[in-house]
Amino acid sequence: MRKNPYQPVEADVEEIIAESPVIKTFALRPREEIPFATGQFIELSVDGIGEAPFTPSSDPNNKERIEITAMNVGSVTAGLHEIKKGQAVGIRGPYGKGYPLNEFKGKNILIVGGGVGLAPLRSLIFALLSQVNDYKKIYLRYGAKTPGDIIYKDQFSHWQEHIDIELSVDKGDSGWKGRVGVVTMLLENFKEDLNNTVSIVCGPPVMMKFATLKLRELGFPPENIYLSMEKNMSCGLGKCGHCRVGKYYVCKDGPVFNYAQLQGIPDIWD
Amino acid sequence: MRTLFLNTKDLPDFLNNLSKEYSVYVPSKIKGKGLPCDFGFKLPTHDYLWEKLSAVKKEDLAFNDYRSIESLRAFFTRSKEKLVLSDNENKIAVFGVKACDLFCLKIQDFVFSGGEIKDPFYERRRASALLISGDCLSFKEACFCLALEINPYPGEGFDLNFSVLENGFVVDVGSDKGEEAIKASAALFAPATSQALAQREEKRNALARNLSGHLERHKIPSKDVLQEIVKAGYESDIWQAEAEKCVECGACNFVCGTCHCFLLAEDRFGNAHERVRLWDCCSYANFARVAGGANPLKLRYQRVRNRYLKKFDFFPENFAISACAGCGRCIEACPAKIDIRSVLRKLNEEKSLSAR
Numbered sequence: 001m002r003k004n005p006y007q008p009v010e011a012d013v014e015e016i017i018a019e020s021p022v023i024k025t026f027a028l029r030p031r032e033e034i035p036f037a038t039g040q041f042i043e044l045s046v047d048g049i050g051e052a053p054f055t056p057s058s059d060p061n062n063k064e065r066i067e068i069t070a071m072n073v074g075s076v077t078a079g080l081h082e083i084k085k086g087q088a089v090g091i092r093g094p095y096g097k098g099y100p101l102n103e104f105k106g107k108n109i110l111i112v113g114g115g116v117g118l119a120p121l122r123s124l125i126f127a128l129l130s131q132v133n134d135y136k137k138i139y140l141r142y143g144a145k146t147p148g149d150i151i152y153k154d155q156f157s158h159w160q161e162h163i164d165i166e167l168s169v170d171k172g173d174s175g176w177k178g179r180v181g182v183v184t185m186l187l188e189n190f191k192e193d194l195n196n197t198v199s200i201v202c203g204p205p206v207m208m209k210f211a212t213l214k215l216r217e218l219g220f221p222p223e224n225i226y227l228s229m230e231k232n233m234s235c236g237l238g239k240c241g242h243c244r245v246g247k248y249y250v251c252k253d254g255p256v257f258n259y260a261q262l263q264g265i266p267d268i269w270d
Numbered sequence: 271m272r273t274l275f276l277n278t279k280d281l282p283d284f285l286n287n288l289s290k291e292y293s294v295y296v297p298s299k300i301k302g303k304g305l306p307c308d309f310g311f312k313l314p315t316h317d318y319l320w321e322k323l324s325a326v327k328k329e330d331l332a333f334n335d336y337r338s339i340e341s342l343r344a345f346f347t348r349s350k351e352k353l354v355l356s357d358n359e360n361k362i363a364v365f366g367v368k369a370c371d372l373f374c375l376k377i378q379d380f381v382f383s384g385g386e387i388k389d390p391f392y393e394r395r396r397a398s399a400l401l402i403s404g405d406c407l408s409f410k411e412a413c414f415c416l417a418l419e420i421n422p423y424p425g426e427g428f429d430l431n432f433s434v435l436e437n438g439f440v441v442d443v444g445s446d447k448g449e450e451a452i453k454a455s456a457a458l459f460a461p462a463t464s465q466a467l468a469q470r471e472e473k474r475n476a477l478a479r480n481l482s483g484h485l486e487r488h489k490i491p492s493k494d495v496l497q498e499i500v501k502a503g504y505e506s507d508i509w510q511a512e513a514e515k516c517v518e519c520g521a522c523n524f525v526c527g528t529c530h531c532f533l534l535a536e537d538r539f540g541n542a543h544e545r546v547r548l549w550d551c552c553s554y555a556n557f558a559r560v561a562g563g564a565n566p567l568k569l570r571y572q573r574v575r576n577r578y579l580k581k582f583d584f585f586p587e588n589f590a591i592s593a594c595a596g597c598g599r600c601i602e603a604c605p606a607k608i609d610i611r612s613v614l615r616k617l618n619e620e621k622s623l624s625a626r
């Protein structure tokens with residue numbers, strides 16, 4: 001255990017992949033091992049600017065190299081997007097509880113992602129595929145604003161061998177042959193034994209809200225719907241008080257919750 | 271627990287002996303703004319501030335009647351500090367801690383020394399600090415500890431506790447650290463007589479009687495219903511009405527001994543950047559804002575309400591006690607005169623009205 005939990009470990013930026021005009025994936029090699037479980041998050045710091053929470057998007061089985069897929073939306077992420085290969089960032093973590101893979105065993109898995117929300121889900125997909133026989137059927141339903149906003153494009157064909165994938169965009173372009181509309185549309189005719197299926201949702205708050213409502217409408221029991229909550233975070237340790245939702249701290253008790261835990265708390269989607 | 275007796279005239283010597291090992295802080299009396307009592311009670315309005323023993327003149331050395339203005343937590347997490355562990359931190363001894371202060375410290379302990387990951391900055395200071403508490407001799411208009419079933423005299427959580435009698439103090443030794451601390455002054459202490467203990471009992475009861483007489487008029491709902499009324503009042507108009515007065519200064523958060531929220535930031539020191547921790551405040555508009563501008567506590571009334579939910583719902587759920595000691599500091603500090611006692615009372619009234 002590190003003596004000072006606020007002190008990050010330095011990590012060298014090994015590779016930078018442009019995923020979309022505003023999203024980049026950073027492959028980091030921490031100077032001390034930071035083993036994480038899929039769904040856990042880290043605090044990433046950019047020198048002189050500050051920290052922000054991210055869920056690694058890489059395979060948790062790879063302990064030397066952690067990938068972070070970050071959208072440029074504000075001060076820390078803008079600083080991060082300026083970073084060049086060979087520079088260093090700081091990492092603290094991992095924090096929180098990851099996806100409860102044990103509870104997914106033997107079940108169908110419906111993954112629902114929106115925008116950059118596919119980042120943590122990619123890590124989950126890697127984890128699932130590394131033990132693909134433990135699960136029944138795996139589905140991925142993913143929506144992005146435009147075809148240009150779809151991330152990890154080159155990986156879908158590989159995943160398709162094991163995963164039933166459908167994509168949609170809010171707004172198509174001339175080259176787009178797929179479906180157009182919000183991602184909940186892709187859930188419309190989902191047919192599986194719902195008592196033996198878990199759904200894992202990650203995306204912008206509005207998308208998570210409507211996806212959850214849709215899944216409930218389809219008949220998913222609340223405890224089979226897993227959500228990644230995004231709240232303001234500072235410490236990641238359950239101390240700074242920023243990420244409270246009802247009786248939970250998202251950083252410590254989450255960031256993954258099942259809907260049965262959250263259901264009774266007012267205004268969770270705000 | 272050992273109970274001893276110390277003559278009034280020997281207090282300065284005892285504190286001086288302590289200062290060989292500790293940086294000793296004592297309450298110094300200052301003129302207070304003081305709130306007049308709504309019900310015409312004549313209550314003291316002076317205040318206390320903790321100061322270094324060395325800065326207080328011998329004749330000004332006072333046993334404080336009640337709690338000081340600032341809360342104890344400032345000794346354990348600074349309002350702003352660099353997060354660099356140092357091995358030569360001062361050991362502190364704080365004299366004049368009150369029952370409400372000790373209650374608040376339970377919350378700080380839960381936050382910073384609890385959970386899987388401990389805060390080493392807090393833990394070190396807390397482990398080395400000597401807490402010398404004392405019975406209250408009177409109370410301020412804003413004090414309402416007893417309404418929350420916290421007695422105005424400490425029963426636990428101290429290293430030493432002082433109860434004032436005519437000519438000296440009954441001293442409870444509450445910990446090994448307390449035992450250690452009186453060793454160098456062993457000659458000054460005598461065993462407490464049963465007479466002294468009886469006198470103390472009488473004084474304690476008299477104060478509790480006076481305080482509950484004062485509190486009766488405020489109609490503060492009982493401790494057992496607080497969580498329920500704060501939750502039931504989620505949609506109440508009370509929050510909106512209080513929020514209209516709030517100026518978002520953050521005073522209520524910063525003076526509160528159970529408030530603990532903080533923000534990690536990078537600060538520039540010369541050419542280097544260092545990690546700092548700042549006390550944060552849920553009354554501020556950006557407290558819960560996330561990237562992209564979404565903010566679950568966007569409106570001021572949501573933030574006012576959040577403060578109550580945190581204290582009376584979150585903490586009972588996670589730690590089985592509410593995070594309010596009834597010290598009344600937030601009542602005195604609020605320029606908008608938002609009064610936690612009346613907020614709780616109104617919530618309770620609304621709840622019982624709606625139940626009819």
Ligand SMILES: Cc1cc2nc3c(=O)[nH]c(=O)nc-3n(C[C@H](O)[C@H](O)[C@H](O)COP(=O)(O)OP(=O)(O)OC[C@H]3O[C@@H](n4cnc5c(N)ncnc54)[C@H](O)[C@@H]3O)c2cc1C
Nearest residue numbers: 052053054055069070071074075076077119231559560561
């Ligand atoms: C568990 C978790 C996992 C996440 N995973 C990912 C991911 O994989 N990929 C991804 O792209 N995004 C992810 N996010 C979102 C990401 O953390 C945010 O996009 C990021 O915090 C934005 O930081 P910023 O500084 O660029 O934005 P800003 O808008 O500048 O700031 C973001 C936050 O910091 C606070 N803040 C900034 N400055 C101050 C200040 N001066 N005072 C007070 N508060 C301030 C704001 O209130 C705001 O909450 C995740 C979020 C969480 C909670």
Ligand code: SF4
Nearest residue numbers: 526594595597598600
């Ligand atoms: S909420 Fe007010 S009365 Fe309660 S402990 Fe904090 S400052 Fe004291």
Ligand code: SF4
Nearest residue numbers: 516517519520522604
């Ligand atoms: S002290 Fe009063 S005005 Fe200031 S933030 Fe607290 S409630 Fe609002």
Ligand code: FES
Nearest residue numbers: 236239240241251
């Ligand atoms: S991020 Fe600090 S308590 Fe959750």
